[in-house]
Amino acid sequence: MASAARATARATLLSLRRQIASIEQTPPALAGEERGWADAQDAERAALLATGAVDFDRELGGGIALASLTEIHARTARDAGLATGFVAALLSLTGAPAFLARDPVLWIGAPGVFAEAGAPHGRGLAALGFAPERLLTVEPKRLVDALWVAEEAARTRGLAATILDMRGNIGGFGLRETQRLNRRAQASGRLVLLLRQSAEAEASAAPLRLVVAPSPSAPLTVLAGTAHARAVPGGIGPPGFAVTIEKNKAGPAGRTHFIHWNSHERHFYTEQARRGGTRPAGTAADGPGGTLVAFPRAGSGSAHPGAELSVSGDRPHRARAPRQGLAAEEAS
């Protein structure tokens, strides 16, 4: 138990270091230790994308691995909007490596996908924090062309991410194709996402498969962060996602995480962490710079090595959120 906690704390520490490094725009490896160029490349390949939802990140072993293929499934076509939003959220996370928030994203629609479930809409993605001018879409007429574009894009380091949007289980796509995509993602160190709607799970080389399902949105609050915070009746607040880790090489699989997206601070959070933060309403007010989700000052229950870390003052909530999540997890 103690060793597990220490491992988690270490992961948290690493992810915090990475966040600071990306804020200061230096390669993470150079920020961590004195290392050479080759090691910096290796470190980039080993980079993880921490989502901010602590439980979820912990089960993934620190976050979603950048240099590998990740499958994101939506069980039905009507969940395509959710999956799209989840992807857009992943691509606009704060604390991610700088290229992920800066470089263009190639969204490849397999034949018929955009007609069935609609095309990604720039303004809708902007609502989640994703800059729409980064979005490049292409819809080849044949699946082989879509796969060719995906493979070529996956090895292009100038792209932040390659998203292959597919529908159903198609004949020309199987284990071998995922292996090829995964190999290219490993080589380039860029995010390659396989977004599949209404498809059955099949043999795949992707180390991680997430299933995005609907989850009610958080209440829409006004005057959040103050003593007068209250929910708007019937209002639709931060979107909710029920994300099931269906396959996970880096840790346990099978659990469903109910997470919400904070589009202002651009990170995921769990309802648990939020409740842990808002319960003492009086203390929330004295946190610096009230925002939608407020957390009390730290130092009550958690005694991780990570707690002693000093972080830059401009993003206090972002840095504190994971620790609060941990504290809430242990308290429950």
Place this chain on the structure above:
Amino acid sequence: MRIASLDEAAETRGLRRGQGLADARAAHPDLDIVPADAQADRRLLTAIADWCDRYTPLVALDAPDGLFLDISGCAHLFGGEHGLVADLLARLFEQGFAVRAAVAATPGAAWATTRFASGTLCIDRGAEAPVLAPFPLAALRLDAETLAGLAKVGLKTVGQLIDAPRAPLARRFGRQCLLRLDQALGAVDEAISPRLPVPALSVERRLAEPVGRTEDVEHLLMALATGLKTGLERSGAGARALEYTLFRVDGAVYRLCVGASRPVRDPETIVKLFRERLAAMGDEIDAGYGFDVVRLNVLARGELAGEQSDFARAGEDDPDVALLLDRIAARLGDGAFPDTRHPVGQAVAVESHEPERAETRRPASAARFPLPAKQNVLQPASPRPARLLTVPEPVEVVAGVPEGPPLRFRWRRALYQVAKAEGPERIGGEWWGDEAPADLCPVPRDYYRVEDEAGRRYWLFRRGLYGPAGRGVQPQWFMHGMFA
């Protein structure tokens, strides 16, 4: 039905153009009759024009049955004008065409000589008049009315027209008559309009032994691109659009076009782009007996300063992405002149509040990467879905009150219970726009953002307004998108 065209065998039997088909059949029951097909004739002429590109890039169509070739500066490559004409006639004869040709300093003289001289002639500059003089006036490309008029006053040959006083002719028959004469004699310049854009630069190779394998075609391309590099470097330019032309021995011509979003000069990059195009063409290219002439044309150029690469990552454009986009265009594009329809689109916001028009896809070739760094993303003032359906889909809705948000709705045969609803956001039509409807009162839409019991969020709208009581207007509901 009349005879539109006939071959030599039929001519020897005394048939002629314009004769009634029934008459001809009655006289010669064994005639082979094929319906005239102007389209097919045109295609054939175009194919021959393509083939003639092997002699000069300046080929103009002279429908229905002629071609103009501007061979200025090309003839010496084929052993002079006589050599070129002999080569052209021999090759076309081998392909089964009956061809006549003539070389002259003016298009008009060449046209006349081809059609009315007894043999193949090469006329020197200034020597047109004596050659043309015995030809009938039809050799001057005049319209039928002018020809009839000239015949009435007794002018029958070109020579008579040359000798006739100019002023009365111009007064009586218009300027066209003298213009054609002057053009034929070289007193007035006449330009032919080439069928294809004239390449800025061109490199070609003629092969003694035709090649057919894809590897050889690529290898030749590499050699051509290397040859092109020096030419481009000299002019400080790079190619924005390239055309690789393959001439098959039996006359078929294949043209492969690729575009580059940034000027390219590097032979390897050029070969990479064409490799995708070749792969995309696949079986469409049939090497047959092989290609004997290959040519690489630069259709469009762009300035490309000699660059010095930085040690660290630098430069304004990211070559990775630019090259990727060009290769995608080469593979997925239709092979037409580039930049018009790039298969990859970049989302661009448009100043419009109609959701269908609020965003367009701009060809990615116009985009420049990396994008300027941006800290904050401007969030839309009102909710917009993550995925927008291209066409709104009708849904059946049960609402609590007529103008209220939906309670239940049925979309794609599934029933949904609404748990939360936000709205309405009324979006009216853009009556000030160019495509404003005639009545200037487009139907407004009331948009609702709803969440069903499971937690999926949708964008529904009600089109139209409830009319006054008794009018019986029933607004319709549509699904327009899905939120995250």
